Amino acid sequence: MARIAALGSGVMATALSFPISENGHDVRLVGTFLDREIIDSIQRTGVHPDLGLRVNDGVRAFQLEDADEAIADADVVLCGVNSFGIEWAGEQLARLMRPGQKLLCVTKGMRADEDGTLHILPDVLRSYFDPRLAEQVSWNAVVGPSIAGEVAVHHDTCVVFCGQDRADLEQLAGLFRTAHYHVWTSTDFVGHETGAATKNVYAFAAGFAQGLLRRAGKQDDRYVMYNYGAAVFAQGQKELRSFIALMGGDPETGDGLGGVGDMFVTSMGGRNVRAGAFVGEGIPFSEVREQRMKGVTLEGVAAIGVxxxxxxxxxxxxxxxxxxxxxxxxxxxxxxxxxxxEMPWDEFFRDLR
Incomplete structure (x- = not known):
């Protein structure tokens, strides 16, 4: 039996507790300072209030002040905070983790220096670690099309565990694999993390078509602008592959689960797509952010900013x-x-000319 601790008890980190615990492993969910009500609910009722599901037996919840107890002897530590909290998570994990532990990063996004140099989030986490400890921790991440609730209720889900050491990846994958949670492994760490980050950029654009239809009063029209959406998706996929190459990854990674597969599911709906739909209606994004969706976490928009x-x-x-x-x-x-x-169509697909 392995011991797995997750820093962050949002919907995705909690959803991942289902396959692990169903494989008989000891799972600890550690709440951030924003998760106190979630942890309190799990401790009192066993129910994650945002997922609306009872966690499995054997999954224990810890408030942040008990993080040392939960993480000290863990074999695997998940980073399950959202991208806005990655620096905070780096500070915490640098203090809490021990030599020999394996980190599995669930958080998706990037950071950029003033000169435009981009960094994947596992590298941002690592920058907070003492270099000696960083060398003794195994760095890995999970990518792929994963709607949290679907993972929790056993809908078939296919993902990639990526990292630098093949043996570590296979060991991690073995902890999580079930009849419904299907895991592949890859050492194209940078490529997969870049694809997983940049797909959020293009999910925002996926909402434009439905907003344009609403603006024209045609949301119930028989013809729903699939042509528009498909062209935006295709250009997004080309740019995603190019970003992977720019970062030093394998562009073909963009054609798989960690690229176009993840971009497809993210484009199906959610907060970033909804924000894009408001823009499609003609609402300036500053108004969407400050009024229509004030207080809503928009990781795709954050990715566009970075x-x-x-x-x-x-x-x-x-x-x-x-x-x-x-x-x-x-x-x-x-x-x-x-x-x-005003979509710059004539600037797209230049390789076809």
Missing amino acids: IGGALGPLTERGVIGADEYPLCRFLHSVVARDAPL
Whole structure:
């Protein structure tokens, strides 16, 4: 029996407790300072209030002040905070983790330096560690199309565990695999983490078509702008592959679960798609953020801010061309400057000319 501790008790970290506990392992959910009500609910009733499901027997919940107890002897530690809390998580994990433990990062996103240099989030976490401890921790992540509730209720889900050591990855995968939770492994760590981060950028654009239909009073029309959505998706997939190559990963990773597969499921709905739909209706994004969706966590929009914001410095340095990533550049103009929704179609698919 392995011991698995998760820092963060949101829906995804908690959903992952289902396959692990069903394999007979000891699971501890550690709440952040924002999760106190979630942990209290699990401790009192066994129910995760956001998932609306009872956690399995053998899953224990700990408030943040008890994190040392939960993590000290864990074999595997999950980072389950959202991307806005990754620096906080780095500080906590650097204090809590021990040599020989395996880290599995669930959080998706990127960070950028002032010169546009992009970093995957496991590297951001690692930067908080003492270098000697960092060398004695196994660094890994999980990517792929995973709606948390579907994982918890045993809908078939296919994911990739990525990292640097094949043996560690196979050991981790063995802890999680069930008849419904299917795990592949890959040592293209950077490629998969880049794909998982950049797909959030393009999920925002997936909402534009439904907003445009609402603006035109055609939301119940027989013809629902699938052509528009498909073209945006295709350009997003091309840029996702290009970002993977830029970061030093294998572009073909973008064609699999950690790229286009994850982008597909993220584009099906959710908060970022809803935000994009408001923009499609003609509402400036600043109004969407401050009024229509105030207080709502929009990780896709955050990814646009980081990744799209890095394109200018990267272009100035000559790392990328000014004609590269036209969709990401446009989306950044929408969220940063309230640019109107005038899709730059003629800048897409330039390799076909």
